[in-house]
Amino acid sequence: MKILSASQVRELDAYTIQNEPVSSLDLMERAARAFVCWLCARYDNRKRIVIFCGKGNNGGDGLAIGRLLSGKGYPVSVHVVHYTQKATDDFQANLDQLGDFLAIHDIRHVEDIPNLPAGDLLIDALLGSGLSRPASGLLEKVIGALNDSPAEVISVDIASGLYMDKVNDTTDAVVKPNHTVSFQLPKLAFMMPHNGPFVGNWHVVDIGLSQTRIDQTETPYYFTDAPAARHLIRAREKFSHKGTFGHALLLAGSYGKMGAAQLSGGACLRAGVGLLTVHVARCGYTIMQIALPEAMVSVDIHEQLITTLPELAPYTAIGVGPGLGKEPQTLKALDELIEQAKVPMVWDADALNLLSENPDLLKRLPAGTLITPHPKEFERLAGKSNDDYERLELARRFAQEHSLVVCLKGAHTAVIFPNGSVHFNATGNAGMATGGSGDVLTGILTSLLAQKYPPEDAARLGVYQHGVAGDRASRARSKVSMIASDIVENLGW
Numbered sequence: 001m002k003i004l005s006a007s008q009v010r011e012l013d014a015y016t017i018q019n020e021p022v023s024s025l026d027l028m029e030r031a032a033r034a035f036v037c038w039l040c041a042r043y044d045n046r047k048r049i050v051i052f053c054g055k056g057n058n059g060g061d062g063l064a065i066g067r068l069l070s071g072k073g074y075p076v077s078v079h080v081v082h083y084t085q086k087a088t089d090d091f092q093a094n095l096d097q098l099g100d101f102l103a104i105h106d107i108r109h110v111e112d113i114p115n116l117p118a119g120d121l122l123i124d125a126l127l128g129s130g131l132s133r134p135a136s137g138l139l140e141k142v143i144g145a146l147n148d149s150p151a152e153v154i155s156v157d158i159a160s161g162l163y164m165d166k167v168n169d170t171t172d173a174v175v176k177p178n179h180t181v182s183f184q185l186p187k188l189a190f191m192m193p194h195n196g197p198f199v200g201n202w203h204v205v206d207i208g209l210s211q212t213r214i215d216q217t218e219t220p221y222y223f224t225d226a227p228a229a230r231h232l233i234r235a236r237e238k239f240s241h242k243g244t245f246g247h248a249l250l251l252a253g254s255y256g257k258m259g260a261a262q263l264s265g266g267a268c269l270r271a272g273v274g275l276l277t278v279h280v281a282r283c284g285y286t287i288m289q290i291a292l293p294e295a296m297v298s299v300d301i302h303e304q305l306i307t308t309l310p311e312l313a314p315y316t317a318i319g320v321g322p323g324l325g326k327e328p329q330t331l332k333a334l335d336e337l338i339e340q341a342k343v344p345m346v347w348d349a350d351a352l353n354l355l356s357e358n359p360d361l362l363k364r365l366p367a368g369t370l371i372t373p374h375p376k377e378f379e380r381l382a383g384k385s386n387d388d389y390e391r392l393e394l395a396r397r398f399a400q401e402h403s404l405v406v407c408l409k410g411a412h413t414a415v416i417f418p419n420g421s422v423h424f425n426a427t428g429n430a431g432m433a434t435g436g437s438g439d440v441l442t443g444i445l446t447s448l449l450a451q452k453y454p455p456e457d458a459a460r461l462g463v464y465q466h467g468v469a470g471d472r473a474s475r476a477r478s479k480v481s482m483i484a485s486d487i488v489e490n491l492g493w
């Protein structure tokens with residue numbers, strides 16, 4: 001799925017109106033119907049609905065939603081916030097229609113804002129994608145009232161006050177909804193970690209905007225959802241054998257961190273690799289043989305560290321980093337790895353920290369290598385950024401400059417290709433913010449590379465499947481109790 005900017009969505013809107021053709025008022029009706037359909041599937045008509053409308057098309061949607069819900073027997077009250085004289089034509093047309101159904105409450109002063117008790121369901125249709133400046137005055141007060149209320153809030157299209165595709169100031173007044181129901185496509189703002197409170201759980205509903213035009217519209221931003229991920233999965237041929245699925249090498253596990261090697265190795269196996277060898281510090285030999293009977297173990301000459309490489313010829317992909325440590329002898333082994341590796345690689349964890357301390361290594365990383373930094377590791381590699389949008393742009397430049405596939409980990413992990421395109425991931429949950437979760441991802445990615453998935457596909461699919469397994473684990477164990485080995489256990493294709 002593509003993610004478009006506010007101006008591209010406006011253009012898409014206009015194109016659909018002109019070419020389908022459909023009147024803008026009918027398009028608004030479609031949007032309202034899609035929203036109502038979403039709402040009715042979740043809340044029955046005993047729920048009291050309180051709708052707050054601005055005077056643009058987002059407000060127009062709110063009015064149409066009020067009319068449709070009222071028609072379905074929901075107790076609805078509609079409040080129009082008069083922050084401006086100006087109203088859009090479609091807002092006005094809906095206001096005229098709604099007047100026949102319901103009394104409309106005007107909010108002209110702070111005192112007109114109603115009480116919002118816990119049992120109500122508040123619909124935020126104040127401002128949508130047309131936001132052009134921070135909400136102030138009366139709008140700011142209404143937004144404050146919505147945020148102060150214990151009632152559940154659902155935002156129409158986007159939380160009022162939140163920019164679709166650029167950073168908000170921390171002092172901006174923005175609605176904090178429980179849910180956002182977005183029309184047609186997700187928005188870039190939904191992907192940004194700091195926007196979490198201003199998005200809530202988000203959902204996309206289809207309003208029939210032109211697919212032809214969406215296909216034609218160029219964007220660097222994409223969303224890897226279930227259909228996109230399914231498209232990447234390769235079927236297993238009947239006459240395949242373990243050689244078909246490659247031989248992965250993981251360089252992972254030093255003294256006290258052998259669990260990282262175990263998690264990464266387990267995930268690598270469960271992601272379908274034919275054969276796996278884990279190269280560990282000598283002290284890990286027995287641990288690994290017992291913990292992962294399906295893997296072969298190669299031991300370093302050093303008792304506690306990884307300081308050398310095994311013969312690399314047999315391997316079809318290499319993953320390095322989990323539980324590695326940052327000792328100078330290990331750095332030397334990584335230097336040799338860059339010299340000798342002729343197959344795709346994943347660099348993670350301490351391998352990334354060593355890269356950031358040794359920029360010369362970074363310059364020599366082979367094109368197409370996958371790196372999997374969390375925001376702090378990325379900052380060490382590429383420098384500080386002031387906000388999420390800046391970090392994303394920095395990561396795009398970084399991926400392009402170094403010809404790397406960057407998996408910038410987060411709630412919606414951003415997989416960034418060497419051409420600068422960004423693929424946000426749909427799956428995963430906060431339960432995955434637990435030690436070892438990253439080691440699991442490295443194992444999955446190494447496995448897919450070993451099976452000859454191109455690095456870009458391996459990254460998108462691996463990150464997606466990691467999240468799916470995390471979601472299964474959280475259903476089985478809860479977000480609080482799940483641990484990284486539950487993610488390995490729940491991997492499935």
Ligand SMILES: NC(=O)C1=CN([C@@H]2O[C@H](COP(=O)(O)OP(=O)(O)OC[C@H]3O[C@@H](n4cnc5c(N)ncnc54)[C@H](OP(=O)(O)O)[C@@H]3O)[C@@H](O)[C@H]2O)[C@H](O)CC1
Nearest residue numbers: 013028056057058127128129130131132133134135157183
């Ligand atoms: N394609 C779709 O997805 C469809 C979306 N629909 C809905 O339409 C809105 C967008 O509607 P629009 O009228 O463009 O914009 P808003 O409703 O968000 O804003 C209305 C006007 O308010 C002004 N504005 C902007 N920011 C502020 C502010 N901080 N304070 C006061 N006023 C503000 C602005 O006008 P200016 O000229 O003053 O800048 C806006 O134009 C979309 O989100 C959907 O909900 C359609 O219903 C169906 C198709």
Ligand SMILES: [K+]
Nearest residue numbers: 124127158160
């Ligand atoms: K809104």
